[in-house]
Amino acid sequence: MQQQELYKCGVPAACIFCDARRRGMCGALEPHQLAKLSKYSVRKNASSGKELYSATDRTGGFSNILSGVVKLSRTLSDGRQQIVGLQFPPDFLGRPFKSGNAITAEAVTEVVLCSLPQAAVERMIAESPSLEHRLYEQSLRELDEARELMVTLGRKTAAEKVASFLIMIARHLDPASQERKSTAFDLPLTRMDIADYLGLTIETVSRQLTQLRSANIIQIVNKHHIIVPNLARLAARAGD
Amino acid sequence: MQQQELYKCGVPAACIFCDARRRGMCGALEPHQLAKLSKYSVRKNASSGKELYSATDRTGGFSNILSGVVKLSRTLSDGRQQIVGLQFPPDFLGRPFKSGNAITAEAVTEVVLCSLPQAAVERMIAESPSLEHRLYEQSLRELDEARELMVTLGRKTAAEKVASFLIMIARHLDPASQERKSTAFDLPLTRMDIADYLGLTIETVSRQLTQLRSANIIQIVNKHHIIVPNLARLAARAGD
DNA sequence: CGTGTGGTTGAGCCGGTTCAAAGTGAGTGG
DNA sequence: CCACTCACTTTGAACCGGCTCAACCACACG
Numbered sequence: 001m002q003q004q005e006l007y008k009c010g011v012p013a014a015c016i017f018c019d020a021r022r023r024g025m026c027g028a029l030e031p032h033q034l035a036k037l038s039k040y041s042v043r044k045n046a047s048s049g050k051e052l053y054s055a056t057d058r059t060g061g062f063s064n065i066l067s068g069v070v071k072l073s074r075t076l077s078d079g080r081q082q083i084v085g086l087q088f089p090p091d092f093l094g095r096p097f098k099s100g101n102a103i104t105a106e107a108v109t110e111v112v113l114c115s116l117p118q119a120a121v122e123r124m125i126a127e128s129p130s131l132e133h134r135l136y137e138q139s140l141r142e143l144d145e146a147r148e149l150m151v152t153l154g155r156k157t158a159a160e161k162v163a164s165f166l167i168m169i170a171r172h173l174d175p176a177s178q179e180r181k182s183t184a185f186d187l188p189l190t191r192m193d194i195a196d197y198l199g200l201t202i203e204t205v206s207r208q209l210t211q212l213r214s215a216n217i218i219q220i221v222n223k224h225h226i227i228v229p230n231l232a233r234l235a236a237r238a239g240d
Numbered sequence: 241m242q243q244q245e246l247y248k249c250g251v252p253a254a255c256i257f258c259d260a261r262r263r264g265m266c267g268a269l270e271p272h273q274l275a276k277l278s279k280y281s282v283r284k285n286a287s288s289g290k291e292l293y294s295a296t297d298r299t300g301g302f303s304n305i306l307s308g309v310v311k312l313s314r315t316l317s318d319g320r321q322q323i324v325g326l327q328f329p330p331d332f333l334g335r336p337f338k339s340g341n342a343i344t345a346e347a348v349t350e351v352v353l354c355s356l357p358q359a360a361v362e363r364m365i366a367e368s369p370s371l372e373h374r375l376y377e378q379s380l381r382e383l384d385e386a387r388e389l390m391v392t393l394g395r396k397t398a399a400e401k402v403a404s405f406l407i408m409i410a411r412h413l414d415p416a417s418q419e420r421k422s423t424a425f426d427l428p429l430t431r432m433d434i435a436d437y438l439g440l441t442i443e444t445v446s447r448q449l450t451q452l453r454s455a456n457i458i459q460i461v462n463k464h465h466i467i468v469p470n471l472a473r474l475a476a477r478a479g480d
Numbered sequence: 481c482g483t484g485t486g487g488t489t490g491a492g493c494c495g496g497t498t499c500a501a502a503g504t505g506a507g508t509g510g
Numbered sequence: 511c512c513a514c515t516c517a518c519t520t521t522g523a524a525c526c527g528g529c530t531c532a533a534c535c536a537c538a539c540g
Contacts, residue, residue, distance in 0.1 A: 074391050076480050082394040084387035097377065101384045129369035136376040137337065139383055144341045146386040147324035151314050153393035154322040154439025158496065191519065199394025204496055206520055223504085223519070240316050398528065431487060444528055446488055463487070463536090481540100488535070497527090503520065510513085 012038040020064040020114060024090030028134035033124065040120045044113045052093065052105040052113070061118040062094035068111030069188040072103050073196065083197040084149075085142060088172045092138055094118070096125060109188045151240070153199045160239035161198040162208040166218065167238055170228060177231060184227040212237070252278040260304040260354060264330030268374035273364065280360045284353045292333065292345040292353070301358040302334035308351030309428040312343050313436065323437040324389075325382060328412045332378055334358070336365060349428045391480070393439045400479035401438040402448040406458065407478055410468060417471060424467040452477070 010031040011021070015038055020026045026034055044063070046052060052063070052070060065087055072085040084103065087093060093105060093113070125132050152164050170183045177183035187194075191202040198205065212218045217234050219227040228234050250271040251261070255278055260266045266274055284303070286292060292303070292310060305327055312325040324343065327333060333345060333353070365372050392404050410423045417423035427434075431442040438445065452458045457474050459467040468474050 072387075074387065076391070076395060078479075080395040080479075082391040084390045095380070097380065099380070099384055101387065103387065129372065132369065132373060132376060136372060136379065139376065139379045140335070140337065140339070143379055143383050143386060144339055146383060146390065147312075147314065147341065147343065150324045150386065150390055150393060151316070151322040153390060155316060155320040190517095201497060202519075203498085203521085207496090210520075239318075239320075441529060442487075443489085443530085447528095450488075483538105483540080485538085486536085488533100490533080491531090493528105493530075495527100495529090496525105498525075499523090501520100501522080504518080506515105506517090508513100508515080510511100 010035055014038060014041070014043075018064075018090075018114070019066065020090040020092075022090075024064055025092045025131060025134050025138070026064070028130040029124075029128065033128060033131075037116065037120060037124055040117050042115045044115045046107045046111045046113065048107055048109055050107045050111070052107060052111075054104045061116060062092065062096075062121045063113040063115040065089045065091050065093055066112040066114055068107060068109045070105055070111060071108045071189075071193060071197075072105050074101075074103055081196045082199065083193065085146065086172075086197070092135060094121075096122065096135065108190075108193055149197075156239045158198075158200055158204050159208050159211065159237060161200060162194075162205060162212065163217075163234055163237040164239065165194060165198055166212075166226065166228065167231070167235055170231065177228075181231050182227075182229050183231060184225070187224045187226055250275055254278060254281070254283075258304075258330075258354070259306060260330040260332075262330075264304050265332045265371060265374050265378070266304070268370040269364075269368065273368060273371075277356065277360060277364055280357050282355045284355045286347045286351045286353065288347055288349055290347045290351070292347060292351075294344045301356060302332065302336070302361045303353040303355040305329045305331050305333055306352040306354055308347060308349040310345055310351060311348045311429075311433060311437075312345050314341075314343055321436045322439065323433065325386065326412075326437070332375060334361070336362065336375065348430075348433055389437075396479045398438075398440055398444050399448050399451065399477060401440060402434075402445060402452065403457075403474055403477040404479065405434060405438055406452075406466065406468065407471070407475055410471065417468075421471050422467075422469050423471060424465070427464045427466055 012035050015021050015026060015034055018026065021034070026037075029037065046068075067089055070087045070091075070093060071083050072087065073081055073083045075081045086108075095101070095103075125135070148168075152161055156164065169187065170177050170185060173185040173188070174183045189197065191205050194200075194205045195202045209218070209220060212234075213220050217228070217230070217237065219229070221227065252275050255261050255266060255274055258266065261274070266277075269277065286308075307329055310327045310331075310333060311323050312327065313321055313323045315321045326348075335341070335343075365375065388408075392401055396404065409427065410417050410425060413425040413428075414423045429437065431445050434440075434445045435442045449458070449460060452474075453460050457468070457470070457477065459469070461467065
């Protein structure tokens with residue numbers, strides 16, 4: 001078995017079945033590096049609403065998201081909030097090197113993290129170019145998604161925004177849906193979060209969802225569970 | 241003189257006074273690497289409106305912006321456009337590794353580029369971790385700016401958008417303005433570009449600018465030249 | 481000059497917000 | 511098991527910020 005071989009090669013027990021090793025940043029590490037890093041790693045659970053790191057408290061260090069969804073957001077002084085990114089497993093959470101940016105990360109569902117001290121990660125980055133390469137690739141992916149969202153925020157109508165959002169969620173929660181033409185999933189976000197993601201109000205989000213339902217493009221079975229019988233028909237409403 | 245020493249160390253003549261070497265990606269290279277790369281480099285000029293690379297044509301390779309301003313934008317099928325990033329010297333232009341993203345880069349002013357073939361850059365990235373580190377840092381900076389813009393697009397009023405935009409431009413064109421409290425600059429963008437950056441129409445941009453002028457927060461001397469006597473008063477209108 | 485391109489200003493409209501009220505459903509305690 | 515609560519969602523009605531459409535202005539260029 002391949003897994004046993006890997007184990008023999010010195011992969012820490014906790015990492016063997018970890019998604020971060022298969023698809024996340026830990027995949028860039030040699031077994032001995034992984035062993036070193038895993039000495040400092042701590043498994044953490046956080047429930048919905050838990051702040052994982054914030055503008056003020058920069059001590060949060062870094063983590064791999066093992067399960068759940070995390071939102072990155074910025075809040076203006078008068079309380080207006082904008083979600084500027086959503087992170088799914090096995091994304092890496094945390095901003096290497098300093099940044100003046102006041103961004104908050106918060107769990108939107110139950111979340112399991114593999115948390116690492118900042119110093120250990122930064123040391124490992126310095127000595128492992130392939131780790132830095134992996135992180136660079138993630139930041140480029142985040143940049144692509146950020147630009148996608150900018151188009152949505154700046155130039156799409158409310159209806160197009162909600163359709164785009166549903167497609168984005170489907171892509172993340174059910175990657176295989178590309179091949180098939182239908183999908184179903186549980187929305188990990190509340191209406192409030194969706195509104196903060198799309199630059200809308202909860203009322204508008206709600207209205208657009210019921211409109212998609214009336215047009216038979218989606219079925220809403222219980223507020224969070226959505227069925228999309230025909231992804232192409234949904235995509236046709238996304239505007240791009 | 242330091243410059244002479246560097247020259248003795250084998251820095252190519254064309255690179256000696258180049259900003260990309262002092263503050264851009266070339267600063268991460270050893271003289272011999274720089275010499276190698278500069279063999280393939282071509283100085284290019286582009287005038288306003290010139291497409292530097294596009295969704296379809298991915299052959300454009302990479303370049304350093306030596307002077308001028310470049311916009312990155314995406315256009316929806318019906319013509320709606322959103323600018324998703326502005327790049328200033330000595331930024332690096334081009335998306336390493338593949339991306340499904342259909343983003344276009346276009347000169348918004350006269351632009352001078354130091355253009356490099358894609359293969360040469362990717363080879364150099366592979367063998368120089370410090371180069372990749374430099375590029376990673378730029379992508380993190382772009383990500384910070386992208387998120388800043390998302391807040392602007394999603395949650396700010398037209399007046400706040402325009403004020404935020406002016407502050408961003410001041411920061412890039414006159415970095416020393418932080419220390420002083422006033423500044424003046426030539427807007428590198430047309431009203432149309434500003435509108436596409438802020439998710440507004442040209443009319444709204446124009447109205448907000450005249451409103452800032454009426455409030456004596458800015459002076460508009462000739463459509464593009466703006467004077468900001470008191471940056472703090474402008475910042476107070478930016479919303480955050 | 482006329483022509484064209486980019487910018488400004490005005491009037492009316494509309495998509496999305498605001499404010500208000502009612503609906504839904506999970507959790508809790510009697 | 512039901513009644514009660516609380517958080518979230520939906521729906522309705524009125525309002526308003528930014529858009530649309532249209533006219534005019536400024537200035538560069540032939």
